[in-house]
Structures are given as C-alpha cells and as structure tokens.
C-alpha cells in the first residue's frame with residue numbers, strides 16, 4: 671500500500687513517531703492555509719467543504735487530511751482527520767472533505783455550521799494507507815456507514831474520471847433517505863456506469879423502498895453481497911463498532927484478512 675506516513679490521526683505526533691519519521695527520512699508535511707471556496711449541504715448533518723490549497727500534493731483515493739482549528743479555552747488548536755471525497759484526477763489542487771456534525775464535538779460542528787465560503791482553514795496532508803488505485807484490481811466491496819462513504823466517493827469519482835471499469839459494489843448504511851450523503855450523484859453514477867452498484871440500508875426507516883435493507887449492517891447482509899459480487903478486495907469505513915463487526919463477519923465468510931482494508935473513524 672502507498673502513502674504510509676502518519677498513523678496518528680486525531681492527535682499531534684508524539685516523540686516516538688517523530689523519531690520513526692526521522693529514521694525513515696519521510697518529509698514532515700507543513701500546515702497550510704486553505705481557502706474554503708464552496709460549501710455544499712449534503713444532508714441535515716453533513717456538509718462538503720471545497721478547499722483550495724496553496725501548496726497542493728497529489729494524493730491516492732482513500733487518503734485524508736488533518737484539519738485544525740482554534741477552540742476557546744484550549745491552549746493549542748484541536749486537530750481532526752477528514753477523508754478526501756474528491757478525485758485526485760484530473761486536478762488535486764482543490765480537495766473536498768465531507769464532514770458530519772458530531773453533536774457536542776469540538777471540531778465538526780464548527781466545520782459544518784460555522785465555516786462559510788471565504789473562510790480559511792489550516793490543513794495538513796495527505797495521509798493514510800487506506801486507498802485504492804486501478805493497479806490493485808477488483809471487484810471491490812465497499813462498506814460504509816454515514817460519513818464513512820467519503821473515501822469511497824473519492825475512489826468512485828476517480829474510477830469515473832479515468833474511465834475504469836472494475837466492478838464496485840457499495841453497501842451504504844444511513845439513518846434514512848434524507849441522510850444519504852452524495853445520494854443524487856451515486857444514483858446518477860449507478861445509472862451511467864456499468865460497474866457501480868449501490869445497495870442502501872436504512873437504520874431508522876423500516877419501509878422506504880429506496881433501500882434494500884432496513885437494519886444495521888450484519889453478517890447475513892454481507893453474505894448476500896459477497897455472493898453477488900465475489901470481491902477480490904473489501905474496504906470498510908465508518909464507526910469502529912461497525913468496522914470491527916464487518917471485519918469478523920467477512921473473515922468468517924471466507925475473505926482473506928489481507929484482502930480487507932479498514933478505516934475506523936474514532
């Protein structure tokens with residue numbers, strides 16, 4: 671896997687990590703001041719921020735940036751990790767992050783409710799080994815809950831931009847239709863491409879026919895999708911409990927642990 675540089679996400683690097691970086695001679699990335707050039711309200715609790723970077727770097731679909739903001743009463747800015755939702759191809763100078771508001775959180779409510787177009791944000795990246803490019807092949811099973819869909823959107827948009835055809839099956843858990851992030855774009859891509867399939871599950875709407883399932887992701891659901899997709903690779907992203915449940919279930923259903931990649935939003 672490419673891009674392994676910083677395994678610490680929602681905290682500053684400790685001295686051991688700095689020593690490790692020095693030993694590996696990996697460059698330490700600098701914070702830069704990005705311009706918020708657009709804000710797209712995706713759902714009642716999630717917004718996309720489009721960020722123009724003064725010093726852009728190429729990135730791999732699935733990677734993330736750290737964002738830090740000043741918080742009243744805290745001596746230092748507070749940083750959090752946010753996956754990139756945009757494709758690095760053809761242009762990586764403007765990136766998109768999709769942020770879901772965690773009520774009572776220090777950073778996400780500010781990003782979702784109080785960061786209008788024209789704001790500036792301190793960002794640093796890209797980081798992360800949770801990624802996919804065409805060399806890794808397919809078919810892919812992508813399993814997301816809530817904002818866990820963001821890195822998959824980067825992979826899907828990248829595949830579309832490069833006219834790739836590896837089959838991708840996205841299993842996407844949302845509270846209800848209203849809370850489906852990127853809903854219209856996913857529908858359109860599913861209609862336009864022969865390789866993307868999206869299966870929705872709604873956890874708080876037992877009837878809506880736009881979802882095939884109406885419960886949390888479980889082993890039986892994954893079994894159905896494995897039979898339909900026969901994936902070479904599996905990707906899991908979202909809350910730690912969901913990711914851990916899926917890791918165990920996919921192993922029990924016969925997928926090799928080495929072909930399943932996880933990103934936990936803790």
Ligand SMILES: Cc1cc2nc3c(=O)[nH]c(=O)nc-3n(C[C@H](O)[C@H](O)[C@H](O)COP(=O)(O)OP(=O)(O)OC[C@H]3O[C@@H](n4cnc5c(N)ncnc54)[C@H](O)[C@@H]3O)c2cc1C
Pocket residue numbers: 679680734750751752753754767768769770771772773774775776777778779817818820821933934935936
């Ligand atoms: C690699 C990675 C990528 C990520 N990508 C994304 C992404 O694309 N989109 C996205 O939305 N998120 C993403 N996340 C999650 C993100 O980094 C933050 O964790 C998330 O936005 C919450 O941050 P916060 O500062 O708002 O909340 P925090 O301040 O961290 O609080 C989180 C929750 O805990 C509660 N809480 C805090 N302190 C206490 C306490 N003492 N007692 C009880 N409850 C408490 C808060 O009320 C809140 O609900 C990612 C995480 C990782 C690790």
